[in-house]
Amino acid sequence: MTIRLSSIQKIYKVGVERVHALRGVDLEIKRGEFVAIMGSSGSGKSTLMNILGCLDRPSNGEYVLNGKPVAKMGASALAEVRNQEIGFVFQSFELLPRSSALQNVMLPLIYSPKRWLGARKRARHALERVGLGERVKHRPNQLSGGQRQRVAIARALVNEPSILLADEPTGNLDSKTSEEIIALFKRLHSDGQTIVIVTHEEDIAGHAERIVRLKDGRVMSDRKTAEDPIHREYLDRMAVAAADMAKHDAANAASNGERSPAIPGLPGSGEPRVTVAGAGSASPAVVRPGGAGGGA
Numbered sequence: 001m002t003i004r005l006s007s008i009q010k011i012y013k014v015g016v017e018r019v020h021a022l023r024g025v026d027l028e029i030k031r032g033e034f035v036a037i038m039g040s041s042g043s044g045k046s047t048l049m050n051i052l053g054c055l056d057r058p059s060n061g062e063y064v065l066n067g068k069p070v071a072k073m074g075a076s077a078l079a080e081v082r083n084q085e086i087g088f089v090f091q092s093f094e095l096l097p098r099s100s101a102l103q104n105v106m107l108p109l110i111y112s113p114k115r116w117l118g119a120r121k122r123a124r125h126a127l128e129r130v131g132l133g134e135r136v137k138h139r140p141n142q143l144s145g146g147q148r149q150r151v152a153i154a155r156a157l158v159n160e161p162s163i164l165l166a167d168e169p170t171g172n173l174d175s176k177t178s179e180e181i182i183a184l185f186k187r188l189h190s191d192g193q194t195i196v197i198v199t200h201e202e203d204i205a206g207h208a209e210r211i212v213r214l215k216d217g218r219v220m221s222d223r224k225t226a227e228d229p230i231h232r233e234y235l236d237r238m239a240v241a242a243a244d245m246a247k248h249d250a251a252n253a254a255s256n257g258e259r260s261p262a263i264p265g266l267p268g269s270g271e272p273r274v275t276v277a278g279a280g281s282a283s284p285a286v287v288r289p290g291g292a293g294g295g296a
Helices: 044-051 074-085 101-110 119-129 145-159 173-192 231-254
Strands: 003-014 018-031 034-038 061-067 086-091 164-168 194-198 212-213 218-224
Touching: 003 044, 003 231, 018 044, 034 044, 034 086, 034 173, 044 194, 061 164, 086 145, 086 194, 101 119, 101 145, 119 145, 145 173, 164 173, 164 231, 212 231
Parallel strands: 034 194, 034 212, 086 164, 164 194
Antiparallel strands: 003 018, 003 061, 212 218
16 A cells, blocks of 8 residues: 555645544545546645545645654655655656756755765666657757646656646646656556546546646545446547547538548548547547647
8 A cells, every 4th residue: 555545634724714624534545556546626636646646734634755754754754755755746846957868867866865876876777667768968948848747757756756746737738748757657657656647627637637626625536447337437528529520521521522531530531530638538538728838
């Protein structure tokens, strides 16, 4: 077991009011799992991420990380856990603008005396793992959005953490780059890395093994992705939208006297059916609308 939360509550005092951000959350994440945490604004997912990352303490309840109760840890022990056991990936990358990719990745090793020896070699290896072995001397402003996020992932991996926590890691990226970053997460997961990702994007969550949904500070559902009814409904809607778009394009081509292009999955096209990644669905693939950010 890597993570076990029991009856976790988090209460904030705002003036005379008490805001219940988490209301008795129970959650277990085993070593090697890939879990997505979803919820609307105010659901408590960011608070839960902060507690999982030992950035905040719960008001009540028990958090056991790798067999050790977090509540019994002092400030120095928590700092060591954050450095050694948890790798953080943020939506906004959080890179030092005047430092090279290699220097950014080396940063966590400064606070890890046991691993400072050979830090440059470790950082270079981490960059090679994310496909940036040829960009070690580049500064963030010389890299695309996808490359900057890869540097952030390399920095999170350099201390070989037991858990990788990613908070909206594709939020500032376009659709193509998001797919590449998620493919990287899936490769890391196949290598045995435990990954917890917070996202509001249903298609991104679909790549995880489990989806945990929060609402009003409580766990609304915790299911395998393939068995999650909300995700299955989403895939069905996307399949219908893809089919309608394909028919519309074919009709436009026919009305213009053009030869109808081969459309994957459309009867008579001669092309194989394309499936949505994640959850083992046979729904037609859907292209996500592009967002901000650069390519990988």
